[in-house]
Amino acid sequence: MISIHIDKVKSIQETFKLEIAAQRQSAFDKLQLIDSTIFSIAERTYLQSVIQLFTDNSFLLKTPSEIETIKINTGGLPPISLFNNGKPEKKQLTHYIQEALGYTQLRNTFYPKYFRNIGIKSCVYCNSQLTVVLIKNGTDIDARLEVDHHYSKSEFPFLCISLFNLFPCCSSCNKRKSSTPVNFKLYTDDVSKIVKSDYDFKITRTSKCNFLLTKDAENIEIKFNDSSVPPIGSKSLQSAFSIKEIHDTQKDIIAELIIKSQIYNESFKRILQKSFSKLSLNQNDFDRVIIGNYTEEKDIHKRPFSKMTMDIAKQLGLTKKTP
Ligand SMILES: [Zn+2]
Incomplete structure (x- = not known):
C-alpha cells in the first residue's frame, strides 16, 4: 500500500470543481427535503447538524485531518427510532442521509472519471484486482466502481461523498474489510509515505534455480513482508486480505520475469535501447516495456500486480533497485 500526496489530489479536484460544487449543493437541497417529523428529537438534531455541515461550500473537499475533527464534533448516529411492529425499519436515518447525498449515483457517474484522473485503477489494499465490479442492471451488465469508505457510510453517512x-478497492477486500477501521492513510501530506509502499515481495534464493531447472512455476516461492503495515482492526494486512494466497496464484508472472532476466542482460538491453532510440523512451518507460508493468512505487495503483512485479524484477536485476 502506498499513499498519494494530498496536493496531487487537490489539483485534480480543482479540475472538477464545478461538478463537486454541484454535488454539495444537491446534497444540501435534498437533505432539507427529508421529512424530519418521522424521527426522534435526537435524530432531528443530528440531521440539522448534518445540514449545517453542507452549508460549507468546501465540505466535500475537507482533508483527512479536517474530516477527523468533523467526525469527532458531529459524533455518531443517535439510536434508531423507526420501528414497525417492534422490528426496526429497513430504512433508517443513515439511509435517508446517504440517499440525499446521492452516493450511489456518484459511484456510477463521477467517481470513475475522478479516480481515473488520480491514477487509481487497482485495489489500494491488495493491488491484485481492479476496482470495478460487474453488476446486473436489468438485462445489461454494468461495470461499477467499488469504493471503500474510510469512515463507514452506515456510521458516518454525512461523510459518504467526502472525497478524501x-x-x-476490489470487491473482495471491501467485503472482507467491511466496517473494520484501517490505519492506512491513502491521502497524506507526509512525503515519506508517497515514495515507498509499506509492504514488499521477494522470491526465495532457490526459487530462480529451481524454476530454471524444472520450468515449473510452482517451484517459485513468494515471500510477502507486511511487517511495516499498520494493523487492519486486530489483524495483519496478510490475514485481513490474504495477499500472499492471491499472489501465489500468479506465479507465472514471476516465471516470465525469471526468463526475461536471462534474456535481457545488460548488454542486450543497451543494444535494444540504442536500436530503438527514436522512440525516445526514458529508463522507466523502457523497463516498463520489458517487465510488462509499472516500475515505480508511486504508480502501484495503476495496475494489478504491479508491486509484486516491480519488486521481483528488481530482485532479479531486470530493473534498477531504488536507492
Ligand atoms: Zn483488494
Missing part, C-alpha cells in the same frame, strides 16, 4: 473519505 473514499478509498477505491
Whole structure:
C-alpha cells in the first residue's frame, strides 16, 4: 500500500470543481427535503447538524485531518427510532442521509472519471484486482466502481461523498474489510509515505534455480513482508486480505520475469535501447516495456500486480533497485 500526496489530489479536484460544487449543493437541497417529523428529537438534531455541515461550500473537499475533527464534533448516529411492529425499519436515518447525498449515483457517474484522473485503477489494499465490479442492471451488465469508505457510510453517512473519505478497492477486500477501521492513510501530506509502499515481495534464493531447472512455476516461492503495515482492526494486512494466497496464484508472472532476466542482460538491453532510440523512451518507460508493468512505487495503483512485479524484477536485476 502506498499513499498519494494530498496536493496531487487537490489539483485534480480543482479540475472538477464545478461538478463537486454541484454535488454539495444537491446534497444540501435534498437533505432539507427529508421529512424530519418521522424521527426522534435526537435524530432531528443530528440531521440539522448534518445540514449545517453542507452549508460549507468546501465540505466535500475537507482533508483527512479536517474530516477527523468533523467526525469527532458531529459524533455518531443517535439510536434508531423507526420501528414497525417492534422490528426496526429497513430504512433508517443513515439511509435517508446517504440517499440525499446521492452516493450511489456518484459511484456510477463521477467517481470513475475522478479516480481515473488520480491514477487509481487497482485495489489500494491488495493491488491484485481492479476496482470495478460487474453488476446486473436489468438485462445489461454494468461495470461499477467499488469504493471503500474510510469512515463507514452506515456510521458516518454525512461523510459518504467526502472525497478524501473514499478509498477505491476490489470487491473482495471491501467485503472482507467491511466496517473494520484501517490505519492506512491513502491521502497524506507526509512525503515519506508517497515514495515507498509499506509492504514488499521477494522470491526465495532457490526459487530462480529451481524454476530454471524444472520450468515449473510452482517451484517459485513468494515471500510477502507486511511487517511495516499498520494493523487492519486486530489483524495483519496478510490475514485481513490474504495477499500472499492471491499472489501465489500468479506465479507465472514471476516465471516470465525469471526468463526475461536471462534474456535481457545488460548488454542486450543497451543494444535494444540504442536500436530503438527514436522512440525516445526514458529508463522507466523502457523497463516498463520489458517487465510488462509499472516500475515505480508511486504508480502501484495503476495496475494489478504491479508491486509484486516491480519488486521481483528488481530482485532479479531486470530493473534498477531504488536507492
Ligand atoms: Zn483488494
